[in-house]
Amino acid sequence: MFICRAAVGADPNWGSGDERDWFAAAQRAGDRILTEANPNLLIIIEGINWVGIPVDGLPHGRPTLAPARTLSHTLVSSGKLVYSAHFYGYTGPNHSGATGPGETHDPRYQDLTASSCTRCCAGRRSS
Structure with a gap:
């Protein structure tokens, strides 16, 4: 590679x-x-x-x-x-690291924050 x-x-x-x-x-x-x-x-x-x-x-x-x-x-x-x-799918095709629509601070990405992930997965156990 x-x-x-x-x-x-x-x-x-x-x-x-x-x-x-x-x-x-x-x-x-x-x-x-x-x-x-x-x-x-x-x-x-x-x-x-x-x-x-x-x-x-x-x-x-x-x-x-x-x-x-x-x-x-x-x-x-x-x-x-x-x-x-x-x-990287989670950033979207227009994510450039700067500000504006489609950036990681965009509200559409709020479900990827640590607190949201913790709330979502808190009741799950790994098998």
Whole structure:
């Protein structure tokens, strides 16, 4: 498994050609796995979850798999590619870490707070 670690100022990107190009890294890794390790494997390429600094006033966003619409992979073995969105369902697709609708402080997420979970599960016992 190849993991592109998060670091401020070192966001992964999709197709820029620099050392943080997740598109190119995934292409190289997928081709290498299929040619050198096992041609029968499926190659799962996950999209990018965050870019920028998720604070109001600074550029940021959640591209997930949107870049694959215009720049997609072609592996050495066709039919072996699976795209996966890097997405956490509890935050919603527009959650960016800043303020506004769809953020974790949004009232729609109040049922995910610790006190709500405690009230919900207080009478349950694990088996």
